[in-house]
Amino acid sequence: AQSVTQLGSHVSVSEGALVLLRCNYSSSVPPYLFWYVQYPNQGLQLLLKYTTGATLVKGINGFEAEFKKSETSFHLTKPSAHMSDAAEYFCAVISTSGTYKYIFGTGTRLKVLA
């Protein structure tokens, strides 16, 4: 069965520093992978997705992620953090074992320090 692991439930970075949020997945078949962001008191918003093709995926707000099959990883990065990036980030995969449903990681709360 597919699963998603997000390393680090809380990450703090200084404004202007690199943001790196880690996501590892397990899947026996090429996965569909997603990163979502959740701001306080809001639902989830899609940042970017990997379906097929180019392994480096660019999303909104300057975020990007690279699909690395050999490492079963899909880490999210942003070169320079902004205060407005403070939010909770979720990595997700679509399960292909029997039923096709989203499986979410437990989330990483990003704090940006001034």
Add this chain to the structure above:
Amino acid sequence: KAGVTQTPRYLIKTRGQQVTLSCSPISGHRSVSWYQQTPGQGLQFLFEYFSETQRNKGNFPGRFSGRQFSNSRSEMNVSTLELGDSALYLCASSLKLAGPFSYNEQFFGPGTRLTVL
């Protein structure tokens, strides 16, 4: 185009009561999924409806149920509320179902925060 709407946004209930939450998907979307979000467990999948039929179900007790209407609006019901049911309940809509060679992009509503006292 209007996004996914959920009503009510906040709800306070007591143990043993039942509750009904509503979700209106984006116009044209036929799939509605429900999730429970808690600090300890993250997002847990409840169920998915497509064209008024439940297509997927998560590992929740039978107290949790849902339905979808012909206009794609969906409701979920929780009976005999327990303290542990306190959570943010999120609804997501998509145009289609995911399949072996296709994915479905989900669009989330703001959620209904349920507090059980």
